[in-house]
Amino acid sequence: MNVVAASLSAAGGLAVAGAISAVLFGRSVRAALVGLLTAPAGAAAAVAGAAAAGGVSWSLAAPYLLPLTGVELAVDPLSGWFLLLIGAVTAVTGVYTVGYAGRQGHGPGARPSLVLLPLFAASLMLVPVAASVPTLLVGWELMAVTSLLLVLTEHRHAPAVRDAGIWYAALTQLGFVALLIGLVWLAGTAGGPSFAAIRAGARDVDAATASVVFLLGLIGFAGKAGAVPLHPWLPRAHAESPSHVSALMSAAMVKLGVYGLLRLGFDLLGGGAPWWWLLLAAVGAISALYGITQAAVARDIKRMLAFSTSENVGLILLGVGFAGMYAQAGNSTAAVLALAAALLHAANHGAFKALLFAGAGSVVRATGTRDMDRLGGLVRTMPATTVLFAGGALAAAALPPGNGFVSEWLLLQSLLHPGPDAGPMLTIAAPIAVAVVAATAGIGVATYVKAVGTGFLARPRSDRAATARESPPSMVVAMVLAGLACVALAVVPGLTIPVLSRIAGDLRLAPPGGTVAASTFALRVEAATLWPLWTVVGIVAGTAAVAVAARALGRARRRAPAWDCGGGPLTERMEYTATSFAEPLQRVFDNVLAPERDVDVTHADESRYHVAAIRFHQRIPDRVENRIYRPLVTALRSLGERVRPLANGSVHRYLGYMLVALLAVLVVGVLR
Amino acid sequence: MTVLVALGQAVLLAVLAPYVLGLTRAVRARLEGRAGRRLGQPWRDLRKLLRKPPTSPSDASLFFVAAPPVLLATSLLVAVAAPFVATTSLAGEADLIVVVGLLLLGAVALALAGLDTGTAFGGMGASREMTIAALVEPTLLLSVFALSVRVGSTDLAAIVTAGATDPASVFTPASALAAAALAIATLAECGRVPVDNPSTHLELTMVHEAMVLEYSGRDLALVEWASALRLTILLGLLANLFAPWGVATHLTPVALAIGTAAFIAKVGGLAALLAAGEVLAAKLRLFRVPELLAGSFALALLAVLAAAVLG
Structure with missing residues (x-):
């Protein structure tokens, strides 16, 4: 029995054991048991993933498990990479659940929620x-x-949760239907449901069918990945679900959309046409820009993280799209580079987003609010969470020495080398993509400074924030684990390059044998080199040296009330909030965001020149949602109203409809 | 030897930076008809501040204390690695994306410190600084990218070496566009007129000064020093990317001496030009600044496209 089979069986067994123990045990031990069984299940899956990524292959056909088709399983380096990512995120989430679900027995600690988590x-x-x-x-x-049932965990607390559930259910089912049609059609045309049969028969599939299948797959997979314009479920589901579920969804589940696109586009359909990948890159670019501008002005900490997920998925899809275009243009070096950047960014995003959602969950648990305008001052009451969240933010902002920087560096490098005979499409698309990545990075920095600076620093702006207490040890340990993954990816990303090159070879992007030169401590692209370890060491050692030298030369630090230009004693109402911090950026992007503002001025009775009270209310709507989905929902609703007479409750009539439908299908089948 | 040259270059920049600041002030004073202070005055201010104990606001945390060392350390790292005097940089660490990232990291540390004080001015400065940084970073990346297309590498040393060995290759449409974009980005990044006014203490117009209002003593000295160093670094990069003459491409004493002299002359010239420009220009209203930066972004995008299309 090879290591993949053993680890996968262990993972499945532990997950089922977790679900069963949630059914059997009482609330005092339930969360701890589920968490402590889910964590090793994740670890086992990560081991299987690492082995598969390293080249261990394994497959299983179990025709008896599912009627008609059976179950077929197999691993290759591509699935190994994503399995590793999912396993690691699951392990962290499992540890986190122990403290997060706690012993209270409701919310995330309720029995249904804990049964569903390992499943x-x-x-x-x-x-x-x-x-x-x-x-x-x-x-x-x-x-x-x-995941839908887990999103609905806290549906009794807020109507917004039910709203999120409906959006998620509708869009995820839309995606599923698209996938079902596309993949079944592909299987029917290519000659069999198994991937091996499709791969073999893909040459016989004509270009038009392949394109339609790819577009249907794009709807299904990119929708799951949270790409604009299929994203409206994402900020809702990520914000309203319990934080351990948000972490699993954002760090692991959306990546499976990327996996699906890679599997379908490169592996099953064999590359297709350049315009597929241009379309994908465009979707990625729009997601990245739209996601980050929305994240920059969000005041709900989890909504901000969710839109940042859209942004990062956009960057990953941009990389995948360019990998496809480069491969079509015959530039295998750049193709491998772009794919490596996308896959590495998927792993990096998994690591730092798991950390950030875990940190946000700790904050919400301690303060009861997600509104950054009402947070602040947590650095004194929750020091561990603050430092860990700040580390995750550093990575998410793609600043050196964080791990996000490494993959954005690779992505930019891949865009710099379109090659001498790249053709007009790539020559124009690559510089525009550079601009998109650069703009995204710039706004991303402002976004995460806002999150850390107004969410965690200065004075608390509400009573709950002032009386917050540090999370239980298991949650802190989970965040430390995610933080260590970030550090490892930041310091030795070179170790992943051989695996990523092998995946690119498997996907037929390049001839076998890696083209990205890398050693343990360096990434080399043409003449450019990145030394992640030296960057980390330089920044840390330099800062320490400056601090120590300055202290040695000077006198001891004093504490005093803030000067603030000699104003009176400060109150927390004078601080900048998340809304005020983002106001200049919001003004810059006013045309894109179109915020809705209400200012109510109540005048004093005596004179209308005296103001008694001012109320300011602002909401930044999702314009894509308003422009695309609202009209659609309205149209569907009115259509439903209009055809209501057809469904008058008569069973005979319904049977008649079914007969007509059956006859119609038969007639079409015979005529064809 | 390379290590020694790199460290020497950092020391040179660190020593030179306050004089560059002094030079801009002196030129400005002279053009405004004032006597002004001596060139070395910023150094005397630094010496005085370094001896005084720093004060932390009572609400501030570790972020406030850590920001000045982070700011100075990132600037010093860039001064060590980037090609200012000689192009033989340390182990290819002078990648321009890394340089932009390091400079941004310093700005982020300072913005967090501004928010950490819990004062209205600190938050205001941080918010404005990050807005400007968010709009400047794309321009910086894009314009240096336009230059790297020519060389096929983002290694700064490679770009400067290519320019130094073949001076004619610097004069391309892409270079001209990138130079204009990078000059505007440099003004914004250093907080100079028309984006910010370094000598203002008028509350409503402050950007950089508002963030560092609560710093005093040793902390303030580190912040001021780092700011001067960042100005010198950006002017030096501007000079070496578009006028890479005199840079030492090999490590002989004569070449290094010429490189040092050329560097001081170029940075001094640019600093004087900057000061003269500041006398003539007025500071823009804060909400007009994004228009200027959008313009520079457009220039940078054109530069990249020109570099990619025209070759």
């Missing part, structure tokens, strides 16, 4: 190892249903 994790692990269309679709739907 959700297991369905996440099933998707990348599926080796046939039915198995993939079953895993996909299990993942959608379990």
